[in-house]
Structures are given as structure tokens and as C-alpha cells.
Amino acid sequence: MASIPSDHNARPAAPHENPVVASHFRSKAEQEDAGKMGMWLFLTTEVLLFGGFFCAYAVFRMLYPETFEGASAKFLDWRIGAINTVVLLLSSFTVAMSIRNAQLNQQWWLRINLIITIACAIFFLVTKLWLEYWPKIVEGKLPGTFFTYSGAMTDHDQIFLSIYWTATATHGLHVLIGVFLLTWLLVRAWKLHFGPKTYLALENVGLYWHVVDLIWIFLFPLLYLV
Amino acid sequence: MTHPSHPNMPGESNAHDHHEGPHISSVRTLVTVFVALLAFTAITVFTAKMTDLGDFGDIVLALGLASVKGTLVCLYFMHLRYDNVFYSFLFLSCLGALALFLGLTMLDINNRDNIDPIRSQHAVPVPLDIAGRARFDEAQRLGRDLYMANCAACHAVDARGIPGLGENLIGDSFVLRSSDAELVDFIIKGRTANDPLSETGVPMPPRGGNPNLTDEQIAQIVVYVRALQPKDAKPKP
């Protein structure tokens, strides 16, 4: 385990103290601005990708209001959704904190915050798979071909379930990718890659993670509550 | 190179960071935002579950609160408030594109059945037992428009069918043998490609693929197709 960089004298420079500037950039500032702008552009594409689901939801809610009004209570448990919302919000908070830790060179706090974030993300996925997806799979509350549920239903319950499954599965995939990215960050944090001068990767993955959270903030009330 | 944290107002620290490099969020700001997010989540759940504002009211309230939460995440967690204003612009233009996509699509789907007031006078439902010649002609005319818009792509504008796509509707024994009501029923249900009765091997989509066709409109299409058939055509045995 690497030592904690509290004393600056008796050791060689940690990786974060010598940021690398790629040869095609004029300066470190240019490189970091470019990296962050690239991330923001990527995030707009993410939002628009999920926009497709929101549009489908809006259209079918307008076409079949009676189905959608009852469907959330019929198929989904708002308590699981609410717990997952809180968990994701907490993970967003810890990611934001971890950037502050890097800026202030608090290496231990940085690691702890990242670990909490990863734990939250895994908690989210486990809850989703174990408490939500699995019972639905058993009962046949599945989209399309696999829909075998025979409980009392309106004609268009299936459409609601299709949107629920595609949207939450896509979101879950993003959470899973986030887990990998955050783990990668944690490994790098352990190698002292982040510090007051170098935290771009941390910031960018953080932005990605906030967008994943942001999308859930909208999916939660639409699917589970109203 | 340590930055002091700014436990004071975010506005002040904002003024600060022009001189001292990147902005560092204070613990107090982040915790406040986090608590606010939790509170708004609680309010969302409470209002949705415990109050009844009607379907529309519930949605508006839930989405409004979600937007407030989203804005907080963007401004403080994602740092937009302290960062390059271009990122905010980027994010807003993406939301703008999304709003256009959603808004204009819903505008179409919401108004698809509304036709202009002059033509809507004609759009009276035509019963299958045609009472008078005038109404028959009217149904035939409406049926023609509907046929051209919905059926002609596969069954050809002259209803003689397209090989590999749509069946010939003129002189076809199935069309001649079936009653009007049976034909309407058939069009509503459609037929899959692997149905043993299928002659073309091509699926006939339910309602010709247009879910907005009403039963009356399908009946009008049948009236039109009937009118195309030769007068002396007899159903084959």
C-alpha cells in the first residue's frame, strides 16, 4: 500500500505532481480544457440518447393515460425506487467530495469517498437485479415476447413494461460502466495519480456519474410515482 | 499549493477563483445541496403518494421537483455554476434539442385526428348499410383518400396489387367472397406472414399499419375497394 503523502521531503515526486502534457497541446490548461469539453459534449449525447426513452414515455402516456396512471403502483414498488434514489444521490455527493479531496490533496479521503461511491453503485445494481428484476422475471412481467403475466391488466400494460425495461436496463448498463470507471479511478488514486494539479479524469468520470444520477432523478418519479 | 476551502457563500468563492485557479467547492455547499436533494426526493414521494392533484397535477409537480433537483446537481455537483459558461450553453442546447424533439412529436400525435373544420363536416361515420346514394358517394370519396394514404403503398394505386408486397384486391376471391363486415374485421386484425391462409407470404399489418384508422374509416376504405371491382364480378365458389 502506498504511503500517505504527508511529508513532502523524503520521497520521490508522486505521479500527480508531474502532470504530462501531450505533445499536440500547447499547454496543460489547453489539454485539460479540451478533455473537459470533450466530456461535456459526450454527456449531451448521453442525455439525448435517454431523450428517446423520455419521448416514448411522453407519447404513450398521452395516448394511454389510464394505463400509465395505474401501472407504476401495479408493477413497481416505490420504496425500492426511493431507496435507490437516495443511494445514487449519496454517491453523487461523494464523487463531488472526492474532487474536492483531490484539489486539497487529501489522499485518504479521496479513496474513502471513491469507495463509498462504488459501494453505492453496486448497492444500486444489486437492489435492481435482486429486488426488482428477478421477481418480475419470475412473474413474467417482461416486455414483448416474454410477457406471460396473467394478472388483471389493461390493454397497454405491456407498453409501460417495455419502456420500463428498456429505459432502466439502459440506465443500469450505464451504472455498471460507471462502476468500472470508478474502480479504475480508485486504482489510480491508490497510485497517487490525483492531486491539486491533476484531477481531470476524476472530474470527467464524476461528470459522467452525475449524469447517470440526473437521468435517474427523472426516471424515478415518472416510472415509480406518478 | 494548497487552496483554502471557502466555507462562506458560494458567490464569494466564485469571485475568488479568478485569481486562485480552479474553484473548490466547500464542504458546506456540497452537504447543503445533498440535504436539499434528499428533502426534495422526500417531498416528491410524499406529494405523489399522499396527495391527489389529479394525473396532470401529479406529473407537473413531480417533474418540477425533479427539474429543481437536476438543476442543483448541475450547478453544484457538476460545477456548472463556477465553470466555463460554454458548458452550460452546451447542456442547455442539448436540452433545447430534446424539448424540440419531445414537443413537436407530441404536437403531431396529439393533433393527428384533428382535421380542419371544413373537412370535418364530411367526416361523419358511415354505417355499413348504406342508406342513400349521396352518402355512398361521400364514403367512397373519403375511402379513396384513406386508401391512397394507407393502402396504396402495398396494394398499388389501382388496387391491383404489387407482386411480393400486397395482394390484388380486384377480382380476388377472398375479397369478393367476404362480406363488408368480414373485410373490415380482417383489416382490423391483419394477418401474419406465416398464417396458413396467407397467399403472398407478406404480412398484412393490423389496420394497414396505421393505428389511428377508426373502424368507420376502414369501412369507408372497403366501400371504395368495392367500387373498384367490376360490376359483373361474382365470387368464385
Place this chain on the structure above:
Amino acid sequence: MSAAHDHHDHHPSYLAPKETLGKTIMSWVYTIDHKKIGVMYLCAVLFAFFLGGVLALGVRTHLWSPAETIVQIDPSTGEEREVQKERFFRDVTITRTVMRENEAGEKVRAQEERTFTSNNIYNRVFTLHGAVMVFLFIIPSVPAALGNFFLPLMIGAKDVAFPRLNLLSWYVYVFGSLMTLGALLGGGVETGWTFYTPYSTSTEFGQTTLVALAVFVLGFSSIFTGLNFIVTVHKMRAPGMGWFDMPLFVWAIYATSIIQVLATPVLGITVLLLAIERMFNIGIFDPAKGGDPILFQHFFWFYSHPAVYIMILPGFGIISEMITTHARKPIFGYRFVAFSSIAIAAISFLVWAHHMFTAMGELAAIIFSGLTMLVAIPTAIKVFAWVATLYKGSIALNTPMLYVLSFLFLFTIGGLTGPPLAVLSTDLHLHDTYFVVAHFHYVMMGGTVIAFIGGLHHWWPKMFGRMYNETFAKLGCLLVFVGFNLTFFTQFFLGSNGMPRRYATYVEEFQTLHQLSTIGSYILAIGLFVHLGVFVMSLLNGKKAVENPWGSLTMEWDTESPPIEHNFLHEPVATHGPYDYDQPIVPPRTKPGEWPLPDMPEGDDGANTKRGMF
């Protein structure tokens, strides 16, 4: 000059081969140099163009004569029977093994025969023509090939912002193309490149799912390129180069990139939903389950209409570059031309539903009809600005300029046939006829492809350091112009007379026009092959090109032809504008000694110098 020459020996051109063939190949396979990636894109899109072109010739050849039923006498029985006269595409019967249930309910292997009629094959060929041309050729053609090569050079950068992402985008593109080719070989697609539901979700035989996923993959490539360019333009301009000192090609690519980033994700989710719908029948587009097939059209066109501007905007940029260089005049109304690109990008998000007038409600159709008219304003600004630039210019009638003139002529026809399609009343008559086919070929081919070929001639000396044979290039240009007009102008008549698009046959009255169109397509193909020959000959034994053969003032001409690995020997500084042709003398752009080239160890080709994580 001698000092520069010394440097030249140290810094070979990006095309210079390495010590061994293996190393040369590896230096391309792993390259993160935007110029090499641009050339790799160029090869790939030209192959796609060839493939799409061959498919188009197949379509035109099939349409030489309409379907005819003839009476044949069976030689063995002497019976008369009616058969279809054979046309270019023949009926094909294939057998495949499928799992079937027998009477006992067991699953057994069975041979199933399936006959593709000549019409089925026609459907597949025109579908793939559309899909290949749109997704594999036009969308990446100008931005990813010429844009990759010239955007960093034009703004004085060493590379794009994310060189690795750039290489990844090429590999993703190739992967998506291979999926499309696989679909072509594995049974094809017959839905048209637009994949309209419910047909695309219910048609059983063919590779619709695979092509939908291929389009999803290709979307990533497009997003990566667009994202890269936006950041590059924002962050990596040479010192002294403000937004309004950028060449207009850069403005056009920038506007294109905005659309690529904002619209492509919606295409991604559309084709993904289509693929899921086909695999799991989730019902979102299926009327039988309460879904809405027309919703698919909204999803699809929300991307695919802006995609039209992804295709044409870079072409506009090329024209602005060529017209100023070869008429030796500053562009007329620089800011108007620059902002009209941005305006087109913005308006492109407002007009998608004009593809679905006959499927929509009246209110929405009226609104979209009005919004569609808006596009004419920025487009017309550009055309007027180009014509005004030509006025009193010192015009050199070389191949690039001939292409500019072709473009102005053809694109104006393409543009002016747009309003009849935007007006509801006339569109109801012209919808889904050959008029539409002719209109978008005049815009896509007469606009983008003509600009692309012209741009290739304009920048060829810079890209490969060789001149080409002007005489043959002009001959090729003439053949393309004549062939193109013969092919597609006839289709305006066909369309307004009621010939529906996509049909495999037609009534006999249309035969003359169809045959003229087919002849035109062959002349067009010959013209394109003449160009191919000119380029190949130029590579083999073309005259060596000087640094700036046209005397152009944009920055890419301030380096060697072909450029060195790191683009410029000295850091370029924007000391004058890109179109200062009215200035008697322009100051040099170099600031000697202030552009530290990275230390390159002996034998390192420079491509391996650290370029950051992405």
C-alpha cells in the same frame, strides 16, 4: 529556405515509408496522426462509394425495361403459359435449414425453399444502395476524410484534440461497415434505408436487425468525429486566430459537428429500439400491441433530417474554400456565410417531419411546412455570397473551379426543387415520386459529392504531394456533369408525371425517360472512373507538387506538400485572414523557433510520441 530544407530532411512527410514494410504497415494501423486517419477514411469511403455506385447501376439497369408478361409454350407439354420476361435481376431460389415442429410436436430440421423474385432482389439492391451511400459514404465522406486531414492544418494545430479517439472512430466505422457488408451477403435488407415500421419490424427474411445494429455502431464513429472536431476548433486554434479568422471550411465542419453530436444519439436509440422490437417484440412501434409505427418515423427523422445537413454543410465549406482560391477574391460576406452554417445547423432540428406530411396530423404538417421554408434563407445567403464572390474575380478555369461551377448549377436546381416539396399542397402530389428522388440526388450528389470530388482535386497536391493531369480531370468533370444531369433531370419529369419511387417496374409510357436516365448513369460512372484513373496516374507518376500550387492563403498551404508528421516546422501564427486576396502583400505566418517539435529518438517515426490518453 535552406534552413527549412535541412529541417525537411529531419522531418519526413507523413507518407514517408518506414525502414521495413512491416513497420510501414504498423505505422498506419496504429497511427494517431490525423492525416493518416484522414487518408484511411478516404480509402474506406471511396470503397463505399464504389460499392454504392455499383448497386445504383444495378438499379438503373434493372429499370431499363418494365416488367412484362409474355406467353411461352412449354416445349414438353405444348401448353401455353404466362411468364415474366427476364430482366436484369433474375429470380433466385435458395434453400436453408430451419427448425420446424412435425406432427408429433418435436423440433426437427427441415429444408425450406425460398424464392427471391427479381422484385425482391431489386428491393434489396436499392435499399443497400441507400444505406451504403448514406451511412457509409456521404456522412463520413467530407468531415471524416477531408475534415480530418485539413481541419487541424487549417487552424494551425498539430493534431485533433483526441487523436486516439479519432483512430477509434475509424475502426468503429470499419466494424460497422463490415456488419453492413455482412448483411449484404447474408440475405440483404428490403425495407429501404429508412427502416419504416411496421414493415421493418415484421419482415422476416433478411438482415434488418444486423443493419440496424450496424447503423448504431456507425453512429458512434460519427459522434466521435464530431466531438473531436468541436473541441479541436474551440481549443487548438493557432495564436492570433479568432473565430472570424477561421477558414469557412472550419466553420462548416464545426456546424456539422454540432449536428453530429446533438442528433446522432437519437438515431442510436431509434435503431436500438428497432432491433429490440425485432428481437423481443416489445411493441413500442407495433400497432397490434398499442404501439405507434409513426412514432418510429419521428424518431428516425429527428436524426435523419439533420443528417442531410451533416452531408451538405461540409460541401458548402469546400465550395467556400475553392471559390476564393480559384477566383482570387475575398469571400463576399464572410460573417454571413459563417453564421448561415450555424443557422442551418440550428434550423435542421426544426424541420424533420416534412418527410412525413402524408403520415401526420394536419396541424403538425402545416407547422412543419412553414418551418421547412426557413432553411431556404441561410442556404440562399450562401449561394448569393458565392456568386457575388465570383463577380469580377480572376477566375482560373481549372478542375476545382469547374466543380465549383457545377456545384452552383446543380445545387441551385436541387435547392429550388425543395420548396415544391415543402409546400403541403404540391407535396401531396409529389410525395414518394421520382421528383423526390431527383431532388435529393441533386442536393446530395450534385451538392455534396460534386463538392467532395472538387475538394479532392483542390487538396490532392497537398495530401499526396503530386499534381494530376488537368486535361483528363476536366474531361472527367464534363462526363460527370453531363451524366449526372441526364440521370436525374429526367427523373423530375418522371416524378411529376406520377412515377412512384422504389417501384421495380413502371408503365410503358415512362420507358424513354427511364432509359435516358439509365444511359446517364453509365456516363456518370465512366466520368467517375476517369477521375479514379487520373488519381491513380497522379500517385504513380504525377509531377511533384510545390508547397502552394494555387497560391491559396489558408494555413494548410503553409507547410510542405505532403505535410510533415507534425504538420508545421514552425508554429504558425494567424498574421492575416484566410481570404486576404485583396491585400497586395500578406505577412508570413511563421514565428521561427517557437514551435518545439518533440524530441524524437532515433528511429521513432513521431507517431508514437505521447498524445495523451484519448
